[in-house]
Amino acid sequence: MAAEGDNVTWYNYTGADGQVIPHDATHIIVAKFVSVILPDVFHGNRNIVEVICDENVKKVEECAFTACPSLRRVIMPGVEIVEENSFLGCEVLADVEFGKLEIIRYAAFNGCTSLGSINLPSARIVEGDTFNDCETLTKVKFGSKLERIEEMAFDDCTSLERITIPLKEGLMNDNNTFQGCLDLVHVDLVEGPTHETIAALHFEEWRNDMNEEIDSINQILPTVDAGRWARDAGGKARAIRTWIRSVIGKTIHYKVQHQRLLDEAATTLQLALPKDIVMKNVLPFLELP
16 A cells, blocks of 8 residues: 655555555555565665564565665664575665664675665674675674674775674684775774673783783774785785684683682682681672673
8 A cells, every 4th residue: 555745655565475566656664564575575676765664574585675776764673684685786775774683694785885884783694795895884883693704795895994893703704704895994892791801800901901902903904905816805804803813812811810819819818707708798899700
């Protein structure tokens, strides 16, 4: 059912098999009972400008919005999976909301050349070519749940400057993850356990050393090439992997040192105070998070 306004035609998508989208529909409201947007349903639609979903929509099937040249805004607060090529070639798509998106399949946002930034707090898996050729993308923010970014996920994102990721070994195993990202110079660490551990370290010298280690990637990346020649194409991803291992290693080192001091302090206190008082009232305040 379509409702018209000033140069705006609203249409209610119900997910019914064979549903035909009116050629003049510009704004799509996805019905509350819909959980899946079907494959190819809006593929090549030249007029839709906006799509708004209810929390009940959990999945966008492959090629659902491929090559929609007028699509500017997508609000999908409950979607957890977007399949291959879901928004491929949506060249004016600039405003997206995916608060619960966990899995982003191959080339889902490939060629979205107007996408300036994206926040994916729930993302776990980012498959290959996902943001390939998103040439105006400057900032990407992931959350603590991120497990894997696959090959060429950000290939030729020539404006990408900043990315926020968690501190996890094996996060990116391919050298070409950021191939062509010449402007990538800043990595932020997701707020969480690592920062809490650093704040709780016994000596200020240790805390300063850890903070310098975390910031070191932002001194290194501007000097690392990300071109297309085999010798330098993987420089950014290699530098980030090396940094992750270094920060994890140093965190473990200081945790061990902190625990050693804690054990020594516990021994000393037990000589002066009853053991149950030390265990219940003192040690919990000294332990690392």
